[in-house]
Amino acid sequence: YRCGMCSFSAATKQTLDDHVATRHHEELPFMCGVCGYRTGVKENLSTHMWVVHKAGKNPLHRCAKCPYTSEDAGLFARHGRKHRKKKKREETKEYRCPDCDYVATERNNLIRHRREMHLRLRKHPCEQCDYVATRKDVLKKHIVSKHVLTDESIKSYHCEQCSFRSAHKASLLKHKQTHTDERPYTCPHCSGSWKTNFARKQHIERVHMGDLPFMCGECGYRTVHKSHLVTHMRTHTGERPYKCTECDYRAMKKGHLNVHMAKHTQGLSFTCDKCDFKARYDYQLSAHMKTHASVLYHCQECDFVATKQQHLDKHYKAKHCQDETYVCKMCEFKTAYASSLSLHVKTHS
Numbered sequence: 001y002r003c004g005m006c007s008f009s010a011a012t013k014q015t016l017d018d019h020v021a022t023r024h025h026e027e028l029p030f031m032c033g034v035c036g037y038r039t040g041v042k043e044n045l046s047t048h049m050w051v052v053h054k055a056g057k058n059p060l061h062r063c064a065k066c067p068y069t070s071e072d073a074g075l076f077a078r079h080g081r082k083h084r085k086k087k088k089r090e091e092t093k094e095y096r097c098p099d100c101d102y103v104a105t106e107r108n109n110l111i112r113h114r115r116e117m118h119l120r121l122r123k124h125p126c127e128q129c130d131y132v133a134t135r136k137d138v139l140k141k142h143i144v145s146k147h148v149l150t151d152e153s154i155k156s157y158h159c160e161q162c163s164f165r166s167a168h169k170a171s172l173l174k175h176k177q178t179h180t181d182e183r184p185y186t187c188p189h190c191s192g193s194w195k196t197n198f199a200r201k202q203h204i205e206r207v208h209m210g211d212l213p214f215m216c217g218e219c220g221y222r223t224v225h226k227s228h229l230v231t232h233m234r235t236h237t238g239e240r241p242y243k244c245t246e247c248d249y250r251a252m253k254k255g256h257l258n259v260h261m262a263k264h265t266q267g268l269s270f271t272c273d274k275c276d277f278k279a280r281y282d283y284q285l286s287a288h289m290k291t292h293a294s295v296l297y298h299c300q301e302c303d304f305v306a307t308k309q310q311h312l313d314k315h316y317k318a319k320h321c322q323d324e325t326y327v328c329k330m331c332e333f334k335t336a337y338a339s340s341l342s343l344h345v346k347t348h349s
Helices: 015-024 041-051 073-091 107-117 137-148 151-156 169-179 199-212 226-235 254-265 282-293 309-319 338-349
Strands: none
Touching: 309 338
16 A cells, blocks of 8 residues: 555555555545545545445444434534544643643653743742742742741741841741851852852753753753663652662662661671671670681581580481480480480590
């Protein structure tokens, strides 16, 4: 099946129809309202309606998607368009810009639009928090809704160097930075520093945006390092690759795991000088140190080795003793363990 308007060819007619509908729809203004057939010649559409849909012969048109039927081809075509519009609405997800009427069909396009059209236009920062508005009236609405002041709160926090006042202590502290040389907000890409977070963000957007080639497709986060983007993406995927060996805790970053592991090592003041073992109590360390002991007890029947005599006795009784009684030839001493008898015999020498 070859396209009559370009060099495209398809294995099936449906594929060819889809191609024509998407690539040449502007060249084919005459469309059948029943099946979607398109043509550039009006007479061809009339022929199509006559041959395929029996237009003019009062046939009974049946909708394939619902029980609707009609003898009028025009009414039936109008009905078919309702289904196609509904399907298009369902298939096309819309991403609306909160700052204007822009609508995108892909999330990445909305992120790009907001970054290029709005982020650089936000010139009205709130002096009480990090919020930044595109218009002054929007900023006023924000202040009224988030930082509205009552008579009592006005008396609570006020600046001693100017007329600024706030209902929140944190807002006052943030404001006081404007009266000092303190610049706590530093740029992660250069040595610059600023008094407000808004000023730092403006600097990064204007100076370093081109230096940040790795961008998150979910939220617009940018970074100069690919590894930083990989770590950031875990906030969207929920991946936690770093697992604690002591419990079920998992972390997104290795640094977070190290902080968590400190909870397991708190109070482990007894340390083995021969390995990395740590214990909370001295008796635990004493028991551990016996694993480094030079005196070992070997089983005479197999390759078993123990650090304690009692462990060897238990092993022998469980693996090699068949209710045998070991009797001392020099006294009435009896035992179920050969090793115990050997130790006892030494008392006679």
